[in-house]
Amino acid sequence: MPDLSSDRPDEKRRQDSAEDIESTDFGLIDAWIDEENAPSTQSRAQRRWQRRKNIDANVQQALNGIPEDMEALGALAKALPEEGQNEEIIVEDEEEQPATAAPEAAEEMRIAVEVAEDGMEAAITLLDLTKTTPRPDLASVLEFLSVEYGVIAGIDAKKLGELIERARREVVEGPILIARGRPACPGEDGRIVFPFATDSGEESQPIGPELRQAMREETPRAVLRHNLQTCLVAPGQTLAEVLPPGEGTAGHDVFGQPLRQPGQPAERPGAGDNVTEEENRYLAAIYGYVCLIDNALHILSPLWISPDGMKALFIHFFQICKEPLPESDWIMQLLEKSDVRHGIQETGMEKLCAGTAKKTRRALLLARGEPVQNGADAYFKPAFDFTSRPGKMRQDGSIDFRDRNIIVGVTADQHLGEFVPAAKGTDGMNLRGEVLAAQDGRESEFSADEGVRAEEDEAGITRYYAEREGSVRCKNGKLSVLPVVAVDGDVDYAVGHIETRADVQIQGSVLSGFHVRSLGNVVIGGRVE
Incomplete structure (x- = not known):
């Protein structure tokens, strides 16, 4: 506030006052500046009182904008000289009579304000303007509230004006609420959206760990016994989207400090197996089943690999969402990720890519390894039945335990049988292309004895014939006819x-x-x- 009681020259005081007023950026006081610089026959004191009167009128016109431009009103009030402040009278004309002294200093206004701890309410507890001259106006009280208490927002200008009028007549005691902040409107909490719609259009969440448990079964039949409802997704498909919390509507306290109450952010799931995260979206990296395990999104491969690594089957569960039609590249990607390089079944691939009814549970063979074929051991293949038996079934259903077939008679030149040597084994190969070594058959000793002749063919098979009539016997690797x-x-x-x-x-x-x-x-x- 400019010091009008100083001994500075008159022109200097005019410049300081004009600079202070211009700094308020309040356009209503332009007339005052023009008036200060214009020539006049009035004394300086007279012009001062007239100037305050004009500004008071302008302030009253601006009150409709309170509290939108509270800072401008405060600046205006600071620019005005205090009513009771003495001012030196300078005689501008030698013929002008000396000016009388300024009015006697008035008693300051008494104002007490109580502000709530949260800063959302301010109340006047005491307002005494009975002895204050000149009478303070609304702008003066607003400036006081701003400077002394920092209260600048949410002020009820109409009520405050009424209190000022009342306080000029009597002491006003409160508390009387004069300012109230505007609470912030809370924003919506963030959330996770899963874009999986069922046939009814309802949002569906991914299945949990039961899908992983089902795919760990040892047989396809055991896998399909888990009657699950699942969602197959395509590579690049959006699995989930994180919606950010809302900002809400900002409020303010009586000090003009902004108040905000944004919503709480959603608990973001983790990006698990075969899932990528891009900003607020989770995307599938492969074709497969989406599931949510321990708050992490995963894509489980629909391929079931047998424990011995010899079969790969596509497991199709009941679908509750719209199923993307698989492409051969997607299936090959699954096979490669499962390290399947050998035995891919083209027929199975074609059936799968042709589509499967969404409500079907099935296991479709996509790859098969080549099993090991171990060689057979060497053995004698008889041309007659010489195996002893516990008895022979009679026609009436009873058993003749005396018929044991212990002694078998043969005739001369009768074919007795052949001896097959041990066979070589054939190696196999699993789905990973690894060779599975086979075992060769075991050789054994077998020869013709008394009364038997042997004949070997080109394949290395030895055939035996009886040289005479008698009873045949095969014991300890020797064949004889007695x-x-x-x-x-x-x-x-x-x-x-x-x-x-x-x-x-x-x-x-x-x-x-x-x-x-x-x-x-x-x-x-x-x-x-």
Whole structure:
């Protein structure tokens, strides 16, 4: 506020006052500056009082803009000299009479204000203008509130004006609310949007860890027993979008400080397997099932690989979302990520790319490895049935335990069988293209003995023939035809019936119920029961 009581020259005081007023950037005081510089027959004191009167009128016209331009009003009030301040009277004309002294200094106005701790309300607790001259106006009180308490916003100018008029007549005691801040309107919280719409149009969230558990089963049948509802997505498809919180509507306190209450940001999911994050979007890197596990988005491959690494199947679950039609490049990408390089089935690829009903559960073979074929061991392949048996089934359904097929008779030149040597094994290959070594068959000793001749063909297979009539025997890797059937003990359940063209020699007895039939001689050392 300019000091009008100083001893500076009159012209200097005019310049200082004009600079102070211009700094307020308040256009209503332009007339005052022009008046100060214009010639006049009035004394300086008279011009001063007239100037205040004119500015007061202009201030009253500007009150309709309160509190929008509170700072300008405060600047205007600072630019005005105080009413009670003495001012030196300078005689400008030798013939002019000396001016009388300025009015006696008035008592200052008494104002007490209480501001809430949160700064949202201000109330006058005491307002006494009864002894204040000249009478303070609204602009003076507004300046006081701004300078002493910092209250500049949310002021009820109409109520404050009424209180000023009342305080000129009597002491006003409060608290009386004169200013109130505007609370901020909170913004909406941020959220995560999953753009998966069901057939009904409702938003669907990704499936959880149960999908991962299902794909870890050891057989395709066990996988499909998990009756899951899933969403297949294409590479590059948006999986989720993070919507930022709203800013809300800004407010302010009575000090004019802005108040903001933005919404809370959403808890962002992590970018898991086969998922990329671009700013506020999550994108699929491969064709597969989207799932949310431990607040992280994943894309699980729909390929199931058998535990032995020999089969790759596409597992199709029930779809609740619109399913993208797969492309061959997408499937090849899945096979490469699963390290499948061998045995890809073109037929399966074509079926898959042709589309699958969305409500179908199925497993489609996409790749198969070549299994190992181990070589067979060497073995004798008989041309007759010489295997002993516990008995023979009768027509009535009963079993004749005496018919054991222990002794088998043959004729001369009869084909007895062939000996097949051990075979070489064939190596296999798994889905990764790794060779699986095969094992060769084991060789064994086998030869023709008494009464048998052997003939070997070009394939290395040896065939055996009987050189005479008798009973054939295969024991300890040797094949023989004996002219005499020799029984060291009794003809009982261990031997069974004897039927042969050769001679028979029995050291023991022929027990009851057993028979011996021969075209040759039969010698029994014991008895016949």
